[in-house]
Amino acid sequence: MPFQSILFCDSDGLASLETRDQPAFFHDLNLDQIVETITHDFGEYHLAPFYFFKLNDLDAISYRQEVMEDLQNELLMKVVVSFCAKMQLMRARLIDLEKLRDYKRAVERRFLGAVEIYCEAVDDLRQGVASIRLQSRGMRAFSGYISGYVASDCFRGIVAELGKLRSEISSIRYGVLLKDGAITVRPSSSETNYSDAVEQTFAKFRQRPDMKYSVESRKSVGMNHIEAQVLDRVAMLYPDTFRALAAFYEAHRDYLDEKISRFDREIQFYVAYLNYVRKLKRAGLSFCRPQLSQDVKEINGRNAFDLALAGKLVAESGTVVPNDFTLAGPERIFVVTGPNQGGKTTFARMLGQLHYLACLGCVVPGTEARLLLVDRLFTHFEQEERIKSLRGKLQDDLVRIRQILDHATSNSFIVMNEMFSSTTLKDAIYLSKKVMARM
Numbered sequence: 236m237p238f239q240s241i242l243f244c245d246s247d248g249l250a251s252l253e254t255r256d257q258p259a260f261f262h263d264l265n266l267d268q269i270v271e272t273i274t275h276d277f278g279e280y281h282l283a284p285f286y287f288f289k290l291n292d293l294d295a296i297s298y299r300q301e302v303m304e305d306l307q308n309e310l311l312m313k314v315v316v317s318f319c320a321k322m323q324l325m326r327a328r329l330i331d332l333e334k335l336r337d338y339k340r341a342v343e344r345r346f347l348g349a350v351e352i353y354c355e356a357v358d359d360l361r362q363g364v365a366s367i368r369l370q371s372r373g374m375r376a377f378s379g380y381i382s383g384y385v386a387s388d389c390f391r392g393i394v395a396e397l398g399k400l401r402s403e404i405s406s407i408r409y410g411v412l413l414k415d416g417a418i419t420v421r422p423s424s425s426e427t428n429y430s431d432a433v434e435q436t437f438a439k440f441r442q443r444p445d446m447k448y449s450v451e452s453r454k455s456v457g458m459n460h461i462e463a464q465v466l467d468r469v470a471m472l473y474p475d476t477f478r479a480l481a482a483f484y485e486a487h488r489d490y491l492d493e494k495i496s497r498f499d500r501e502i503q504f505y506v507a508y509l510n511y512v513r514k515l516k517r518a519g520l521s522f523c524r525p526q527l528s529q530d531v532k533e534i535n536g537r538n539a540f541d542l543a544l545a546g547k548l549v550a551e552s553g554t555v556v557p558n559d560f561t562l563a564g565p566e567r568i569f570v571v572t573g574p575n576q577g578g579k580t581t582f583a584r585m586l587g588q589l590h591y592l593a594c595l596g597c598v599v600p601g602t603e604a605r606l607l608l609v610d611r612l613f614t615h616f617e618q619e620e621r622i623k624s625l626r627g628k629l630q631d632d633l634v635r636i637r638q639i640l641d642h643a644t645s646n647s648f649i650v651m652n653e654m655f656s657s658t659t660l661k662d663a664i665y666l667s668k669k670v671m672a673r674m
Contacts, residue, residue, distance in 0.1 A: 238380035238494060241373045242285065242501045244298040255287040263614035264587040264650070265543035272546055273511045279323070280503045289594045293527060293608060299505075299596025300524050301371030306505050311374075314363030315502055321356035322499045325349050338463045340470060340477065343484040347400060350483075350490050354394050357495060361385045377498060384492060393490060396483055403476045409469050418461070420468035508597055511546075515600075518549040520557075525593040525604040529646070532607055535561040539601035541585040542592070557601070558582055568671065580616075580652055587612060587650040609648040613639045617653040628657040633666075640673055649674065 239245065261267040266286075274282040290296050306312050328349035335341040364378040384390055408423035458466075470477040512522050521538055538557040545555045556578070560569070569586070571579045589599050593606045615635055632655055639649060654670070655663035 236372055236376050238373075238376035240501060241302060241377060241498050242299065242504060244295055244372065255284045257283070257287055258289075258612070260587065260591075260612055260614040260650075261287075263616040263652070264584050264591070265541070266588060266591060268543045269546070269588070273507050276510075277503050277507045279326075280500050282503055282507060285501070285504045286595065289591065289612075290596060291594075291608070291610060293529060296527060296594065296596045296608070298371075298373055300598075302373040303505055303509065303596065303598060304524065305369055305371040305374045306509055308367065311364070311367050311369075312506070312509070314360060314367070315506065318356050318360040318363070319499060319502070319506070321352055321359070325352040325356065328352065334457055338458045338466070340466050340480075341458050341463065343477075343480045344404075346484050347397070347404075347480060350393065350487060351397055351401070353490065354390070354397060357381065357390075357492075358385055358394075380494060384495065393487060396479075396487075400476070400479055400483060403473075403479070407469065407473055407476065409472060411465065418465065420465055420472070422472060512598060515542075515545055515549055518555070520545060520549075520555060520600065521602045522598040523601055523604055525589070525599050525606050527593055527606055527608045529608045532567065533561075533563050533605070534607055535559075535563075535603070535605050536589060536601050537603040539585055539589060539599070539604065541581045542588050542600055543584070544581055545600065558585065560586070568674070583650050583652050587614060587648070590648050607646070607648065610644055610646045611642065611648075613643060613647060613649045615639060615649070615651045615654065617656060629655065632657065636670055640670070643674075 236244075257267065261270070270283055270286045273286070274280075290299070306315065328345055331345055332342050332349075335345060361378075361381045361384075364374065365382065369375045369378060410421050410423045410426065412419040412421060516522065520540065537559050539560065540555050540557045547553075548555050558578075560582075562569070569582075571582055573579055585600075589601075589604060590606055590609050591612055592599050593604070594608065599606075615632070636651075636654075643649060651670075655666050658666070
């Protein structure tokens with residue numbers, strides 16, 4: 236299959252991805268906390284919209300599940316992470332160009348370094364994925380794409396120019412003469428290097444040769460006007476090389492391939508999630524690839540748990556209590572009752588999280604999970620009374636539930652918690668029966 240995206244098996248999802256806002260139910264299910272934790276160390280990639288975009292097609296979900304399984308191969312994950320680190324370094328070089336914008340020759344040289352890092356990263360990635368037996372459609376398609384890209388005349392031409400320029404630049408030698416407040420740049424002559432002579436002269440005073448006195452110097456990517464003028468005069472000594480450098484800069488400003496750049500960002504969706512999962516696995520918790528169905532509404536799970544709570548408990552060296560659940564035959568509703576702090580809300584959140592994460596194509600908490608491909612997910616959790624709404628708490632509950640019932644379909648998933656707690660027990664039971672009958 237032709238490669239378009241490592242997140243989508245077709246291009247339909249790409250257009251509206253960036254415009255997605257956080258779904259309304261995220262806060263109730265603590266999915267906002269989960270996504271924040273997962274994406275915390277991946278800020279530059281702006282991953283949150285990827286987790287706001289629920290898939291509605293079984294094949295699209297399977298496409299992601301396959302990629303996630305491939306990336307659980309430690310060798311492939313290492314190859315991908317190495318590629319992404321080099322792409323980060325490349326972007327850092329490009330950011331430096333802004334600091335050097337007043338010095339044209341420095342910008343051109345820094346740009347050359349960025350392109351060099353990019354070409355090395357792409358070729359290393361090509362070799363890495365080609366050496367691994369890939370199972371997913373997405374990774375196989377990408378492997379084919381990057382192999383063709385590296386073999387293209389365009390890429391090979393850039394690499395050839397890079398090699399020639401690098402060789403010419405590395406051969407440049409010049410001398411700087413400081414005299415009477417003036418700086419003269421001249422061709423390098425065979426001047427004596429006094430470093431060895433100085434070391435030999437003072438060798439007899441050396442003590443504790445095992446001691447290291449090296450100090451890390453702060454590197455600066457800036458340039459002052461004197462350095463810039465020195466570089467201008469070096470360019471006068473080697474005009475052909477610097478003309479070629481300027482031509483390279485102008486010819487390859489758009490060197491970055493769109494699909495490879497998109498891959499670099501989209502693959503972080505999997506890397507970030509699997510990093511989060513890996514920490515929980517080390518604590519003895521299990522994750523599985525869920526089975527999803529659009530038609531069969533029997534669902535079950537084994538050793539499932541609330542992902543947000545598990546992350547908190549593992550960080551505090553606490554114990555995570557897993558749950559099993561089953562809806563068989565015509566069963567469609569769980570009614571969970573019990574004392575406060577008994578885990579009712581945690582169980583409710585867990586069910587919502589499982590179904591949403593499964594619809595993202597992610598592995599889910601548990602050793603086994605058979606779930607429904609839901610078209611929409613709704614939550615109704617207790618909220619504090621809001622004075623500005625001019626509605627009482629019971630009226631607010633009824634309005635919110637009515638909105639859910641108006642928009643839900645036979646394939647929707649509804650999670651309700653602490654219904655009608657603001658009224659009498661008799662009225663709460665009456666209203667709950669009406670709502671459940673409607674559902």
